[in-house]
Amino acid sequence: MESDPRELADPGTPAFQVDKYPFYLLNRLVSRYNLVIEAQLRTIGLDIPYWRVLMVLGQQSPRAVGQLAEAAVIPVSTMTRIVQRMAAAGLICSAPLESDNRVIEVALTEAGRAKLSEARALTAPVYAQVIRGFSIQQFEALTASLGALHDNLADLVPVRKRGGAV
Secondary structure, eight states: OOOOHHHHTOTTSTTOOGGGOHHHHHHHHHHHHHHHHHHHHHTTTOOHHHHHHHHHHHHSOSEEHHHHHHHHTOOHHHHHHHHHHHHHTTSEEEEEETTEEEEEEEEEOHHHHHHHHHHHHHHHHHHHHHTTTOOHHHHHHHHHHHHHHHHHTGGGSOOOSSOOOO
């Protein structure tokens, strides 16, 4: 009888194998991806946090800083500093929400849209390489599985005092 591959991935078992552990595999993947993307982005004066902000705002702009931090998976305190630097660079603009001046809204500027377009052109071939050989069904299964893993952790996430990214 074959062993359960989930047991090999369980750090609580004697059969544990790090190369079967999904979170090791995910971290290894993201680390390699970030190395590749960061090298591409540097050629146009961006880093990964700026790119994340541009990509998120490219989908929906404006967004509140807290929403932006959550979508970009960056802590709010870090996002606040990123927003300040990106605004100084002219890529975004920020202003208090009229209905609640405690909330800061962030929007892309024309320069930000142009930089986003450049970044997309650079990162699209990397994405094409990453998904090379995946069928539609495999890709959908992958994204559904990643979503399910994320959702399964929801009940274990510690409550944060004020605005951390999840």
